[in-house]
Amino acid sequence: MAEELKTLIDDLLEKQQLLTPVTRFSQKQESHLLPKQARYYQDLIPLSKPKQGEQYAFQVELDLCSGCKACVTACHSLNGLEEEEIWRNVGFLHAPAGEKPFQQTITTACHHCVDPGCLNGCPVDAYDKEEETGIVRHLDDQCIGCSYCVMKCPYDVPKYSEKKGIVRKCDMCHSRLSVGEAPACVQACPHEAIQIIIVDKEAIKNETKINQTIVPDAPLSSYTVPTTQYRSKKGLPTHLLAADRHQLKADQGHTPLAIMLVLTQASVGFIGIDLLARLMDWPISQPWSAVIAILLGVAGMISATLHLGQPLKAWRFFVGLRHSWLSREILAFSLYLPLLFLYTLWLWTPEMNFLPAELPTFLFKSTTGLILGGTTVFIGLIAVGTSIMIYHDTTKPLWKWSRSGIKFYGTALLLGVAGVVTSSWIENSTCTEAHTLLLQTWMAAGFLKLLFEIKFLRHVKSNSWSPDKRSALVQIKTLKFESGIRFFLGFIGGILIPLAILIAPQNEALFWISFHGFILLTAGEIFERSLFFKSVSSAKMPGTP
């Protein structure tokens, strides 16, 4: 009895591992000229190729879309995407309070824009808008994984893969189309709601002037000129809202980028204030400042590299100079750092008594120094400017130049002043008038920057929903902890510590107090920058709640 059970267990465990369908069931091995599914999709793709000035585009019959999401999964399976990777998504619109009940599902993928944001932002030209088809293709082996296209695309199309370190996106199944097969989503839609059509690019451009968005509550079409045509014979009610519009999910933090921005700006601020001190002949400047500026700058650039998924490929950054602010930023900082290095070397030279010391100090001991220092700071300030433009160029309201400008240059000024003051006390603990002036500047800048950030939160009270209101709500609700830390650090490091030194400029501990102030301040700025990324409101296609 026991033996029988044991034998049966072994027998069944063995049987369970046998796969029999191939041998047991006859295979219908017909050879097909066309894939079997062609019978359903042949009317859903164009017969001819686009002509000059034309391109392929998705067309979605909204009346037919039921929100089943088969398109998303078919795309995933037929294109062999990673486990969690999707190139298409389905959201919905619904009627606001007071209107008649209504909902409309929206399937969306890459809109293969006439003026693609991803392509324009890419520093290495890893995007290509095919001449013949207009399909916006991503060159996976060219991608450096900077994710800037993710920020640039208003439709949330490019998807970054941590595992691969690159971005991938919908290519309209260009390979299938090229042999007369339909894209996966078109093949799989049970209601034939998605098709490929040929559109005239000029007409699409003009269309953006009449219809501001491709569907209600979607990003403004004028930015990238998306080509997808959403049609409804029944007509959509006006004022429809994206189902997820009130969602307060924090965006990615991009910690390496936050650190990079703060440290490079600190570097520029450091060397800038130091230059100012030299020009004013304040007893503050000393060669350590420049060394610290280099350390900050290099650390910032290393952090930037950590942000890249494929840093070894980043040498191609200059390829996109004509259109990408990211290319320009990399170029600017690539000029800034060597200049800073040269300048620092030069500053240290007299210390090593290479040059006669009797040159007039107001000229910095030499015009060479002034020119070198001035150029370094100038390029540094331009580099910070390119950082600002990177974010401004995404058209996200929180990142517009006036806002990031105040933040980025504010960080440079604040950390520059605090840093130079602090480093001046490395060897010498006296508080001069110039110190007082800089401490006052430190405090005032710290105060004003916090005030600027706090003032933004007033949008919470705004009656109508806006990206700003959402960002403010994300800061005080979703990210209330981070926001609290940011303001606490900013208050201590930016206001309290300079104030304390101003009230009681004790000689002994000056450096340490100031140093702590500088560190807290820097940490506070990194938190500020992290909130800058996390609380941004990005325009997107309607999602699900």
Next chain:
Amino acid sequence: MIQPVVDFIKKEMTLRSWKGPFTEELVQRPGDFGLGQLPDRLKPDATTTMICGFCATGCGLNIHLKNGQAINLTATTDYPVNLGMACPKGWEALTPLNAPDRATTPLLRNTSGELEPVSWEVAIRTFVTRMKGIQKKHGNESIAFMSTGQIPFEEMAFLGVLSKFGMQLIDGDANTRQCMATSVTAYKQSFGFDAPPYTYQDFEESDALIFIGANPCIAHPIMWQRVCRNKNNPEIIVIDPRKTETAVSATQHFALQPKSDLTLLYALANLLIQNGWIKEDYIEAHTTGFEGFKTHVAKFNLEMASKATGIAPDRILHLAKTIHEKKKVSFWWTMGVNQSHEATRTAQAIINLALMTGNIGRPGTGANSITGQCNAMGSRLFSNTTNLLGGHDFLNAEHRNKIAKIMNIHVDRIPQRNTLAFDQILDQIDAGKIKALWIIATNSAHSWIDQKRVLETFKKLDFVVVQDMYHNTESAQLAHLVLPAAGWGEKEGCFINSERRIGVIKNVRKAPGEALADFHIFRLIAQGWGLGEMFKSWTHPEAAFQILKKASAGQPCDITGIEDYAHIDREGGIQWPLAQGTKLESNQRRLFADGKYYTSDQRAIFHYENPRPMEEPTDSAYPFLLLTGRGNSSQWHTGSRTEKSAVLRKLSPRESYIEINPMDALEFEIKDQDWISVQSRRGEVKARAFLTQTVQRGQLFMPMHDITTNQLTHPSFDPYSRQPSYKCCAVRLTQNLPHLRPA
């Protein structure tokens, strides 16, 4: 020496890399097998077809094989059900098989209360010793089982005969109680047999389709596909309290008050009678009980119906007119009807409408229940739970004799009373009468109504066995013994879909670890119990299929004309009936073309009863009515499988949410996306508010997939089908607590 370096530099120094390993990964080449282009690494070396294992639509899936193992799938282009399409669950059907939390060995709860891996031998011995011990001490009625609509019917049948005829248990129910019990009861009483009469082609041939308590856009996307293929420009009428996706696509939507459907249907019947819009000759020739019905519905006038439903009288009249004017009217219902305190009579009110207007037995007509689970229909015929094997009756001596003969057992081994329904089983556990429960491929700890009570009741059991693919379902966590089961795709057998179509599933994946097909597990239990001899012919699923064919002989569901699995596979599924000697003439067959029903006088019967108020109406303390249902097309029931797919997870909500009308929200100062607290007399849950006009004022909606939803639901049941009424209970929003978040 230098050349490779130069090459390397050249390769690395191209300004734009159009090629490389990442690009290659996605490059598509002809995949053959009629599949079109596919990424190289997904190119199959063979394909085979089988039926999807989620819902009762029963889509054909084309499995892409490499070295015998499934690597991918597409929808079967020429399968008569889905015509080359699938919903997201179908597309992702293979993914849940890879989940890391598959049960790979039997698990036994040890003395410190943890589940510990044991060998199959220990597991089977423990099962037998504990069960026999309990049975010896407390009798045959002290052990019950809870089966499923998710496994092949050969396995269901094996479980049914092993437990009832072999182990001598009496009470074994299935989770089909939660979805289809009402349709079963309604059809049985009205038609004389549980026989959904339609074929999916009817979706395409109707000129009016009336959906009652059904949201096919979300629940049955591929059936909706068939509706969209209808070339008759049909009237699509949706009767549902919510403005669902289907309601938006409808030409007429009746957002009636919850549980006013029976009144509405009777009023429609009355209107049709009053206006002479009925088929007297059909009623005369093929039905009984119409006169009584006529008298019964006479009091359901427009004014009364309008008051109960909240729908204007002229709209109700318009609906009646539509039914009258259209030539091919089909009625479709699903859980909105089935899960109600007066579900059976509501389903029959629909059947009555079809009968009295002659909308049955012709293309594009029918009183059609849309089924839930992939094999609920198989369970209904062959699980040996509610019905005796093959759609027979436990209470019928003739039937018992027939089955005993086929099974080659003594007729006394067949129970002479019907099983308790699951709610009654729970009562018996509470009463201390049932001591052991065996749960197979279902997750009652999540899905049964009034969840807190279920969890408390389960704790009273001496022995709980859970047989499942996953070791960590809510139910498995309560088990003393977990038996690791192979899933869909790892075993063979048949499913029956909504339109009575039998389809085959195959083993295209190796089961992980020591997981075994349920069929194999039942064989081991039979052996361990000492019943090896009795079930010696139950060697493999296809052998069981041959036995079940015999059990079906002479029944409305006669399948003696089906040769074997290969026959089913070849034909693209075969609808029952197909009796021996009959030719399979069409792949789209419907019942009752001849107007002959399965009752003794071959006449359909009008059943009716006065509507009853819902069991837990709203009041001042609990002013909202909570509706539940399917929330989206990428989730399946308790999510034990769909939650295992990263893609399906992405396509479904990650947090509890509750739909609330914006005007109600305004009153309670609730803003969109606020966390709110919802309380019923049975529990309190927290969920994000989603403000939407699709729910009416005074009503709330939560998806059934959410584990917390059933903490709120009220345990009321239809008296005939004992199906739980999931879709209405009274709740309140305790207070506006935007700061509340689930711990």
